[in-house]
Amino acid sequence: MIFEGKAHTYGRDVDTDVIIPARYLTTNDPDELAKHAMEDIDAEFVARVRPGDVIVAGENFGCGSSREHAPVAIRASGVAVVVAASFARIFYRNAINTGLPIVVCADAVTDAENGDVMRVDLSAGTVENVTKGKTYRSEAFPPFMQELIDRGGLLEYVKSRVGGEGA
Amino acid sequence: MGSTITEKILARASGLDEVKPGQIIEARVDLVLANDITAPLGIAEFEKAGFSKVFDPARIALVPDHFTPNKDIKAAGQAKKVREFARKHQIVNYFEVGRVGIEHVLLPDAGMVAPGDVVIGADSHTCTYGAVAAFSTGVGSTDFAAAMAWGHVWLRVPETFKFVYSGTPSPWVTGKDLMLHTIGLIGVDGALYQAMEFTGPAIEALSMDERFSMCNMAIEAGGKSGIVGFDEKTTRYLQSRPDGSRARTAGQVFASDRDAEYSRVLEIDAAAVQPTVSKPHLPSNTAAAADCADITVDQVVIGSCTNGRLHDLHQAASILAGRKVHPDVRCIILPGTQDVCLEAIADGTMQTLIEAGCAFSTPTCGACLGGHMGVLAEGERAVATTNRNFVGRMGHTGSEVYLASPYVAAASAIAGHIATPEEVGAAKGGSR
């Protein structure tokens, strides 16, 4: 899968409270959540973001709460992929489980500036900064996670495991 | 090479003789939980995937604690979804308002967690139960939905980061101070993906309530879990849980081998730790409380899943007894459970706190996440015994949160600025 869009850059430790503030957690409707994506760190984000855009951030992206509303809000806002130097643990799981593509690529993060055009090739494992004319290798997913992604997410995997009993 | 306590628990749960860090396992879960924010999303996923029954209605806990008693119409709708699902699937451990408490205080106190258990919860502070020598970790709503159907969870076996606390902390230094100090040392991703194992004489000397409060904040250092080894305090705590509960009747005790392998070992002299605060906007942004006397305070929050246990309220009351909350300060108490409230009534703690001018809430997350019951306005500042001080955590993005122990929070409520118990003239010794 290849995504191309403009970079929205942020620093390290972007937490789930700024990705989707708790005051909006009285719903789990993706479109409603998307209206407030990134609101407390970047009030203009929702007006600026275009389908296919890329969030580029430093270490520990998504730290804080377990709210799956965070990757859901980002994805529903139109963002195609998040590139970060590292991800917080629960956010990482949630992104994979909910189908938000994420990529670990510290070097691409260091060089990227707001508005740079980024091209992310998930299967090739590359991140390209088109504006700057540079290409970087991203970290590959462990095989089990790749299997989850290929099977269409965790619940599809679990369905195959519990078979007829629960489903 | 030996194994850590965490590796042993995960090996048992996955039916393997041993496991190694980095290995992906499918572990059987002993308890699966979610709250009124995370459960509705999980329930929707569960139903969308076409599952019709849960793996075990007795092993699921649904705890509507965040926006309850319902803060508004939307929150009421979410709570209703949880209630209806609980009825439909005959979930044994659904807790209605009046019986509900803050999940991470309620579940261990109700005896639902035994040593050696694997607990996953759609709430990041699920790591709290490591205090009873269990493995517990936070996940998202889809993981919760999957575990409800499957009774298992996929996990990457974490490396273990060992902390050794030597020395005797000074009287006003609590487990909370040790933890804030630790996060200050290693940073908010200092233990990313790892199990934090808390050991040493200073940990052995801590009350169970303070051990809960340390494990609670493992996530604030990026940790997957926090854990304290089993000892006679653990036994005493478990034996005082309700008759017939899991804590009384189940569980398996594991301990780290002497030759277990750790990703890192950090020695901390607990005697040198001062009453500590985390300044805005990261838990790792620590400073000595004594150096923050110029910080004025509009609101103080004492309680939450970090410090809402009886021992915490005793510590706060030992400072506030016979004194008054500063005229410019609102001091809000968020007790962990109804049992905590009842005990605080029985031993006079509630009266002490109310006479000092505190507002005593029903058990709810409320103000901790800027939900209700004490939301901050622009420009306002709070000292809170909670666990997060991110931008906007307790209200307006232009508000600020300082994290602290119950002692420092209570002293600050009296002084109207960040203060140590000594500064407000509290007698040495406090409530240990």
Ligand code: SF4
């Ligand atoms: S008290 Fe605060 S940190 Fe604890 S579960 Fe509730 S909202 Fe989360």
